[in-house]
Amino acid sequence: MTAVLELVGLGKDYGARGAVKSLDLTVSRGEIFGLLGPNGAGKTTTISMACGIVAPSRGTARIAGHDIAAESFAARRAIGLVPQELAIYDDLTPRQNLTFFGELYGLRGAELARRVDWALGVAELGERADELVKPFSGGMKRRLNLAAGLVHQPTLLVCDEPTVGVDPQSRRHIFDAIRALRDGGTTILYTSHYMEEVEELCDRVAIMDAGAVVASGTLAELQAQHGGGGLEIELEGDEAAIAAAAAAVTGAVRDGATLCLEVRPTWAPAIAAIEATGARIKRLGSRRADLETVFLGLTGNRLRDA
Amino acid sequence: MLIPTLKKELQLLRRDPRVVIRLMVLPLAFITLFGFVFNSEDRKAAHARPVALWADPAVAARTAPIAAALDGSKLFEVVAVASEAEVKRRVASGALDVGIVLGADFDPAHGRPGKLVIDTGASPQTTGPLIGSISALVGRAYEGRGPSPVVLVPTPADATRASIENASSFQITVPGNAVLFGFFIALTCALSFAEERRTGTWRRLLAAPVPRWKLLVAKMLPYAALGTAQVGILFLVGALGFGMKIGGSIPALIVLTIGVACCATALGLVIAAFSSTEKQISSLGSVLILIMGLVGGCMVPRLLMPHLIQQIGLAVPHGWALDGYYTLLVQRGSGFADVARPIAAVYGFALAFAIVGVRRFRFDR
Numbered sequence: 001m002t003a004v005l006e007l008v009g010l011g012k013d014y015g016a017r018g019a020v021k022s023l024d025l026t027v028s029r030g031e032i033f034g035l036l037g038p039n040g041a042g043k044t045t046t047i048s049m050a051c052g053i054v055a056p057s058r059g060t061a062r063i064a065g066h067d068i069a070a071e072s073f074a075a076r077r078a079i080g081l082v083p084q085e086l087a088i089y090d091d092l093t094p095r096q097n098l099t100f101f102g103e104l105y106g107l108r109g110a111e112l113a114r115r116v117d118w119a120l121g122v123a124e125l126g127e128r129a130d131e132l133v134k135p136f137s138g139g140m141k142r143r144l145n146l147a148a149g150l151v152h153q154p155t156l157l158v159c160d161e162p163t164v165g166v167d168p169q170s171r172r173h174i175f176d177a178i179r180a181l182r183d184g185g186t187t188i189l190y191t192s193h194y195m196e197e198v199e200e201l202c203d204r205v206a207i208m209d210a211g212a213v214v215a216s217g218t219l220a221e222l223q224a225q226h227g228g229g230g231l232e233i234e235l236e237g238d239e240a241a242i243a244a245a246a247a248a249v250t251g252a253v254r255d256g257a258t259l260c261l262e263v264r265p266t267w268a269p270a271i272a273a274i275e276a277t278g279a280r281i282k283r284l285g286s287r288r289a290d291l292e293t294v295f296l297g298l299t300g301n302r303l304r305d306a
Numbered sequence: 307m308l309i310p311t312l313k314k315e316l317q318l319l320r321r322d323p324r325v326v327i328r329l330m331v332l333p334l335a336f337i338t339l340f341g342f343v344f345n346s347e348d349r350k351a352a353h354a355r356p357v358a359l360w361a362d363p364a365v366a367a368r369t370a371p372i373a374a375a376l377d378g379s380k381l382f383e384v385v386a387v388a389s390e391a392e393v394k395r396r397v398a399s400g401a402l403d404v405g406i407v408l409g410a411d412f413d414p415a416h417g418r419p420g421k422l423v424i425d426t427g428a429s430p431q432t433t434g435p436l437i438g439s440i441s442a443l444v445g446r447a448y449e450g451r452g453p454s455p456v457v458l459v460p461t462p463a464d465a466t467r468a469s470i471e472n473a474s475s476f477q478i479t480v481p482g483n484a485v486l487f488g489f490f491i492a493l494t495c496a497l498s499f500a501e502e503r504r505t506g507t508w509r510r511l512l513a514a515p516v517p518r519w520k521l522l523v524a525k526m527l528p529y530a531a532l533g534t535a536q537v538g539i540l541f542l543v544g545a546l547g548f549g550m551k552i553g554g555s556i557p558a559l560i561v562l563t564i565g566v567a568c569c570a571t572a573l574g575l576v577i578a579a580f581s582s583t584e585k586q587i588s589s590l591g592s593v594l595i596l597i598m599g600l601v602g603g604c605m606v607p608r609l610l611m612p613h614l615i616q617q618i619g620l621a622v623p624h625g626w627a628l629d630g631y632y633t634l635l636v637q638r639g640s641g642f643a644d645v646a647r648p649i650a651a652v653y654g655f656a657l658a659f660a661i662v663g664v665r666r667f668r669f670d671r
Contacts, residue, residue, distance in 0.1 A: 048509075051513040076515040081513040083506040083509045085505055087509060088505070088507065089318060090505075104510075104514040105515065149510075
């Protein structure tokens with residue numbers, strides 16, 4: 001597979017503080033790559049370095065084979081950035097916005113008009129292309145924000161939390177658009193706070209924490225390597241008995257009638273403690289690790305709390 | 307890059323009513339207000355300035371109201387002298403700044419104005435307001451209404467320098483307010499940088515395959531153009547609406563105006579470089595621009611300020627710009643040579659602001 005994004009030893013310091021330590025990452029053509037991490041993990045700084053917005057303190061970034069420092073314009077031409085903020089002009093129409101951003105990338109004349117119409121179609125804003133953006137809903141603005149990043153048909157689309165604050169319908173629309181772009185050969189780097197988004201959308205994931213990638217791979221690989229050996233004990237009995245059983249087993253977290261354990265208990269005392277409360281064990285099995293569990297296992301924090 | 311950005315900025319500005327209010331409505335209101343205040347007989351002056359006056363007894367009936375108007379204005383105190391020569395001697399010696407000669411043939415209605423004797427070699431910042439205010443007062447006293455007829459012809463005390471076009475109070479208030487509010491383009495420009503940062507469009511611009519210097523130039527160019535148009539429109543309104551006269555070279559006036567607009571835009575970059583939020587820009591920028599305008603003589607002519615403050619006024623571009631404008635508006639036949647220093651100073655300030663702004667501007671903040 002051809003590498004579209006290659007980060008080698010990429011790092012950024014702000015004074016004595018290392019915002020990103022030393023990052024190695026490769027994203028292949030036609031891949032949706034998720035960058036997952038809490039606020040302050042270094043996701044936006046990484047994106048800023050990859051897009052040539054911020055100069056790295058060390059390391060290199062290559063976009064579609066072009067070094068972002070040495071061949072800056074060729075590398076930037078290959079990137080479409082969808083910032084976390086609604087980076088569009090409210091006092092212009094969608095068509096004026098897209099025309100301006102297209103012109104920044106050297107598009108002119110009929111080609112520009114064609115690309116603008118295509119991007120309006122992706123954002124499903126064709127019918128409102130000539131109305132001011134200001135009164136648009138958050139979802140419509142998010143879609144335009146996405147369209148502005150891809151009007152010049154980039155090789156690599158960098159989406160920095162592109163669904164913040166949007167309604168489910170618009171989120172679904174953005175997901176569909178991103179999948180369609182991937183199917184058309186565009187590579188997508190996607191950052192998010194939302195585990196479920198990354199799980200649903202991304203082919204591969206890197207988890208960042210405190211300026212470093214702590215794990216990367218497909219979801220299945222991450223689950224296998226970092227999911228841990230959690231157990232589920234499903235109970236039967238009245239509410240008081242189940243509550244007492246949850247209190248009796250060390251490290252158990254109650255989820256309805258199920259007790260979840262991150263660490264395998266010593267069986268005999270645990271079963272005795274449960275039975276002493278009057279509750280009965282209905283089922284006992286391994287717990288499937290989701291991305292949240294993987295993140296918890298790797299960083300010791302839940303993503304939302306980090 | 308330059309044309310798309312210019313087009314985009316103008317589209318955005320066109321839809322922002324605050325810009326029209328700040329750049330056009332406010333200065334026109336100030337010009338009108340101050341123009342009529344300067345013409346008003348009710349104004350008060352802290353210190354009356356002595357004016358030498360010689361009037362031929364043959365025209366005493368016509369000249370008495372003029373002397374009374376000057377005295378009554380509280381801006382001036384008439385010092386009666388014995389002859390035209392004495393008026394010129396006092397002005398030439400520097401004993402008095404200005405004198406008036408109303409000879410036996412004084413009859414402005416028939417094209418025979420009096421003489422306003424003044425040291426034309428002095429700073430136009432000094433002579434402009436004097437000529438404007440005295441002409442206005444004398445014209446009003448002669449006509450009993452507005453200052454339109456030519457009642458006094460400015461005349462050099464030593465008879466070696468070129469004479470100056472007569473002036474109304476709008477010769478002062480139009481350039482004063484045009485420069486004051488022309489510099490408000492700095493605020494508009496700085497706010498546009500902050501807004502781009504706040505909305506994230508700045509990150510998009512930085513990610514585009516465009517050199518950063520070009521990004522800055524493209525961002526600032528529309529404001530320089532807008533500032534030039536703004537000051538131009540204010541002068542046009544001053545000339546057509548308020549009878550302001552332009553005695554000197556129009557091309558020189560345009561070059562100076564472009565310099566003022568560039569200077570204001572570069573100041574906007576400095577303000578943007580030293581501020582990180584729109585609130586900071588609004589407060590820091592407004593205070594800075596108003597103080598510079600005040601010191602530079604936009605609100606109160608530097609003529610009326612103490613000598614030291616008059617000199618301090620030249621530490622800001624406003625003072626130089628006004629020197630240039632007063633010369634070009636008031637001095638008949640004045641051209642590039644007469645305003646070379648003000649023009650050089652204004653462009654020098656623009657360059658200095660641009661250097662400071664570029665050096666301090668953080669692209670990736």
